[in-house]
Amino acid sequence: MYKPIIGLEIHIELNTKSKMFCGCKNDSEEMRPNFNICPICLAHPGTLPVINKKAVEMVIKAGLALNCEINKTSYFERKSYFYPDLPKGFQISQYRLPLCKNGVFKLKINGKIKKIGINRIHLEEDTGKLIHPAGEDYSLIDFNRSSLPLMELVTNPDIRSGKEAKKFCEELQLILRYLEVSNADMEKGQMRCEVNISLLKDKNSKKLGTKVEIKNLNSFRSVERAIDYEIKRQTNILKKSGKIVQETRGWNDIKGITISQREKEQAHDYRYFPEPDLPIIKIKKTKTNRDRQIKTEINLQKIK
Numbered sequence: 001m002y003k004p005i006i007g008l009e010i011h012i013e014l015n016t017k018s019k020m021f022c023g024c025k026n027d028s029e030e031m032r033p034n035f036n037i038c039p040i041c042l043a044h045p046g047t048l049p050v051i052n053k054k055a056v057e058m059v060i061k062a063g064l065a066l067n068c069e070i071n072k073t074s075y076f077e078r079k080s081y082f083y084p085d086l087p088k089g090f091q092i093s094q095y096r097l098p099l100c101k102n103g104v105f106k107l108k109i110n111g112k113i114k115k116i117g118i119n120r121i122h123l124e125e126d127t128g129k130l131i132h133p134a135g136e137d138y139s140l141i142d143f144n145r146s147s148l149p150l151m152e153l154v155t156n157p158d159i160r161s162g163k164e165a166k167k168f169c170e171e172l173q174l175i176l177r178y179l180e181v182s183n184a185d186m187e188k189g190q191m192r193c194e195v196n197i198s199l200l201k202d203k204n205s206k207k208l209g210t211k212v213e214i215k216n217l218n219s220f221r222s223v224e225r226a227i228d229y230e231i232k233r234q235t236n237i238l239k240k241s242g243k244i245v246q247e248t249r250g251w252n253d254i255k256g257i258t259i260s261q262r263e264k265e266q267a268h269d270y271r272y273f274p275e276p277d278l279p280i281i282k283i284k285k286t287k288t289n290r291d292r293q294i295k296t297e298i299n300l301q302k303i304k
Ligand SMILES: [Zn+2]
Pocket: 019, 022, 023, 024, 036, 037, 038, 039, 040, 041, 042
């Protein structure tokens, strides 16, 4: 028997009133294309971003609910890559010092408690949206989503089945809704889930199997079905002494199968470096005596 090693990467759109670095309205349901835009989220030369403190607070709130350590110092970095929906040519994200790390989430599965480690939670900006009209030889772009606050949560590879992954996503959605951090509706793209999955040959083996990434998962059910399908597919290959290819696969919900999208090219070099246009975030924990509530104080400090 092979042991499935599964980790999740989940992107969550935050419920703030305005975007991550400008005053534009954060409205993921706006139907008029390029309506909530300004020179900052369109990355015109000479414009400067300003941190939305509410978004920072929301990520810390989620981190505390998931038993994370909150980094006292955190900052944004530039992640450089070229894509038409990314007007700056880089994405403002976090790399070395995310807001939250080393959390643990206790799931109740079949009457037992299962602990799933939270590797990190960081804050970044969303990209625009490309639209490819059927049968046409051009693409359209809508920047309404550009620079919406996006929280990325990465779990440790502690998940062992499709059922556990589905349960994790469902419970996470409940927490995020309770905290009023996000609606986390998967069908609306407010919560986007990517799965990393490999199989371990025998239980005690330390050598990890080849990792496959699954994308295009639009519901809790598809998370579960895609993982169960992938476990079977990889098991069949390994049983015949075949080799698993390191690749990204997409989920086809109608056919109920994963399909190869692209093989892993060499690792990307994103050339991360601290965003010079934004201050460093200093976070202080203060306990109030009366109700023993933990408050966080966020201060922004100029980079010297
Ligand atoms: Zn804007």
